[in-house]
Amino acid sequence: MTMPKWFTPAAAICGLMFAASPLLIANAPYESTMGLVQKIFYYHMPAAMTFLISALVCGYASIRYLFGGNPRHDRLGYAAAELTVLFGIIALVTGPLWARKAWGVWWQWDVRLTSSLMGWMVAVAYLLLRKYGGPGSDKLAAGLALFGMANVPFIYISVNYWRTIHPTTSVVPTLPTSMGVPLWFALAAFLLLFVLLLRMRVILEAQRARLDALYLSLDA
Amino acid sequence: MFARIVWLVLRKDLTVEVRSLEIAYTTLFFAVSCVLVFAFALVQEGRAPEDGAAGILWISIAFAGTLALGRAFERERQSETLRALLLAPSPRPAIYVGKLLGILVLLLAAEVVLLPLVALLFQTNLLAHPFWLAAILLTGTLGFASVGTLFAAMLVRARSRDVLLPVLLYPITVPVIIAGVRATALLAQPEFEVALVRFWTALLVTFDVVFVTLALWTFEPLMTD
Numbered sequence: 001m002t003m004p005k006w007f008t009p010a011a012a013i014c015g016l017m018f019a020a021s022p023l024l025i026a027n028a029p030y031e032s033t034m035g036l037v038q039k040i041f042y043y044h045m046p047a048a049m050t051f052l053i054s055a056l057v058c059g060y061a062s063i064r065y066l067f068g069g070n071p072r073h074d075r076l077g078y079a080a081a082e083l084t085v086l087f088g089i090i091a092l093v094t095g096p097l098w099a100r101k102a103w104g105v106w107w108q109w110d111v112r113l114t115s116s117l118m119g120w121m122v123a124v125a126y127l128l129l130r131k132y133g134g135p136g137s138d139k140l141a142a143g144l145a146l147f148g149m150a151n152v153p154f155i156y157i158s159v160n161y162w163r164t165i166h167p168t169t170s171v172v173p174t175l176p177t178s179m180g181v182p183l184w185f186a187l188a189a190f191l192l193l194f195v196l197l198l199r200m201r202v203i204l205e206a207q208r209a210r211l212d213a214l215y216l217s218l219d220a
Numbered sequence: 221m222f223a224r225i226v227w228l229v230l231r232k233d234l235t236v237e238v239r240s241l242e243i244a245y246t247t248l249f250f251a252v253s254c255v256l257v258f259a260f261a262l263v264q265e266g267r268a269p270e271d272g273a274a275g276i277l278w279i280s281i282a283f284a285g286t287l288a289l290g291r292a293f294e295r296e297r298q299s300e301t302l303r304a305l306l307l308a309p310s311p312r313p314a315i316y317v318g319k320l321l322g323i324l325v326l327l328l329a330a331e332v333v334l335l336p337l338v339a340l341l342f343q344t345n346l347l348a349h350p351f352w353l354a355a356i357l358l359t360g361t362l363g364f365a366s367v368g369t370l371f372a373a374m375l376v377r378a379r380s381r382d383v384l385l386p387v388l389l390y391p392i393t394v395p396v397i398i399a400g401v402r403a404t405a406l407l408a409q410p411e412f413e414v415a416l417v418r419f420w421t422a423l424l425v426t427f428d429v430v431f432v433t434l435a436l437w438t439f440e441p442l443m444t445d
Contacts, residue, residue, distance in 0.1 A: 118394050122392065125388050125391055129388060150431070150434055154427050158398040158402075
């Protein structure tokens, strides 16, 4: 398994998009109450979306692996779990930076924040299990991902009834175009980055598996 | 057939436990130590914060439960008895249910001692609605133990399993802890809001149903080499 032909041009486009996005964000109008600090939103929301999509990919791949046993799905799940942690960190760091100015506190035990943190922790637990679990941990990690997926609605409902403050999803479609364009642009850049990294990571795992197989055949 | 195997596994676990009482004593002592540690952390001027008792109760259950789960399966690892169990010509889910019931009995027994102690030490009216309290404790403990039994079973063959069990278990069981703490705290309130208690209990029951089903479904592929 080698890098596909589209990889290099796509990586170049992704780099250009990330280089251009600050310009677009700088030209977007100031939000009336929050001012400059609101601009962190253009990276926060796309990172959070990518985090969510990555977690879904990991869960899907894990279920396929658990019941199918194809190592391709395992590699996809592993790669997606790593990216879930990565994009989760971006969302969880930009969020409090914004919250400090918008809400006056670094952290709120709100439904979205708490559920994101819990989802992120499941992804970290997945990686810890893969790293320190020893042989056979691939299946166990897939089981953990399955439980993590099933857990999402419960975390959401329980924390929602506990307390809530985060703006709801209904805010995004109502944004004016001047704010919407940089947002969707940043989201596209993040998604492209996610696809590229995922592809790269899956190829790396596949090559690692091949190398292991070669070593084993040498011993035999 | 299914029920018989469940019963045999449960009876085996309880017999081993009754002969040594190892898990029962250590778990209970550990739970009491947890209560004390949290009391030192939270009590100010001789009084625990409001709702504190419910939180302390559930944290102690979760911590002590992890200890019991780890030990119950460590026991199965010695002389490879878990492998023997899995080799037996019996449906795998029955083995899971048997182990789950064994853990559940142990934890509920620990709670019976823990509960009056917490109520007494924190002067809360936890026992005002015994029926609801029993329902919350049973459903909450079942939710915690259903995930815990599966994870502890699948970690038996993994390296560093002692560390990994709480690492995997706590993020997944957060909803159980939230629902358990909220519902238990509501019971101690002066005016009893039955609708809210019913909501949290319903959430716990749904959690139990979903996670027991998932565990029965995944126990087979997870325990196969």
